[in-house]
Amino acid sequence: MKKCLSVIIMACCLFFSVGTTSAAKSQLIIINKNTNQLAYYENNQLKKTFSVATGSKNNYTPEGTFKIVNKIVNRPYYKGNIPGGSPKNPLGNRWLGLNARQTQGTTYAIHGNNNPASIGSYVSAGCIRMYNADVKWLFETVSINTPVVITNSTKNFESIAASSGFKVKGSPVNSVSTVNTLKRGSKGAEVIKLQKQLTSLGYSTNGNDGIFGPATEKAVKEFQKNRKLQADGIVGSMTKKALGMI
Known part of the structure; x- marks a missing residue:
């Protein structure tokens, strides 16, 4: 009887502890x-x-x-x-x-x-x-x-x-x-920034021309794969954070 009562008390304490943590x-x-x-x-x-x-x-x-x-x-x-x-x-x-x-x-x-x-x-x-x-x-x-x-x-x-x-x-x-998604076909200053960052990390984009082409997409996918991100070649918030762009 004492053993059963002890188990019940411990269970109640655990319940209230979990509830308090969730509420906090x-x-x-x-x-x-x-x-x-x-x-x-x-x-x-x-x-x-x-x-x-x-x-x-x-x-x-x-x-x-x-x-x-x-x-x-x-x-x-x-x-x-x-x-x-x-x-x-x-x-x-x-x-x-x-x-x-x-x-x-x-x-x-x-x-x-x-x-x-x-x-x-x-x-x-x-x-x-x-x-x-x-x-x-x-x-x-x-x-x-x-x-x-x-x-x-x-x-x-x-x-x-x-x-x-x-x-x-x-x-x-x-x-x-503030977060602009970059993908194949994107152009402009932010693509240049992306290309420079990838190049500095050892991922070749075949130049920094501001055009998100096949080489840049390949570099992005390799980076994503190595960082255990979804390797889709699309630079969204998670990839930008991993690159240090935001």
Whole structure:
């Protein structure tokens, strides 16, 4: 009897300890369809922003305040009978299900994708797409029941949060537009900066001409592979951070 009572007491202590830890870590996600950007806040402080893709029509991606209700690794694409983990799976490698429009996390989600070129565009059937590397980080960071605010607004993240009843910090007006994705066909000063950085790290781009061509794409893929990033040849926020460009 004493032994059973001791086990029960230990279990209760463990329960309250886990609950306290979870409660102490306040988390919030805001998605602005106007800029196709996702902001992650922890303890009311902005931690990261990411480029995303949203609905091909404005009403496809629901707006409001929802919660993450499930987390699935390599979710199968049932509609196309494509198994989880397949490179052909349009849902990518991580699924963060949302209880939007009275669903239970099986219809709308923040998830990866098999078409990284779509990020930043309006192309989905309603879900929020991210680069696989970005959604993997978010998946490993956020907890079940994390609130997710989705809107279409010209306001900055801090103002969006306030209008939804959240008080946050660290969201300057222009913070959501500072990360420009570079890919094959991109041109300009930022491509020159990319080429110089890759060259300095030992990845040949066959010159610094400001044109993102085959040689630059190959160099990017080699860098991404060596840094254990998704080797898609597209320079988004994660690759830029790894390169020291942001």
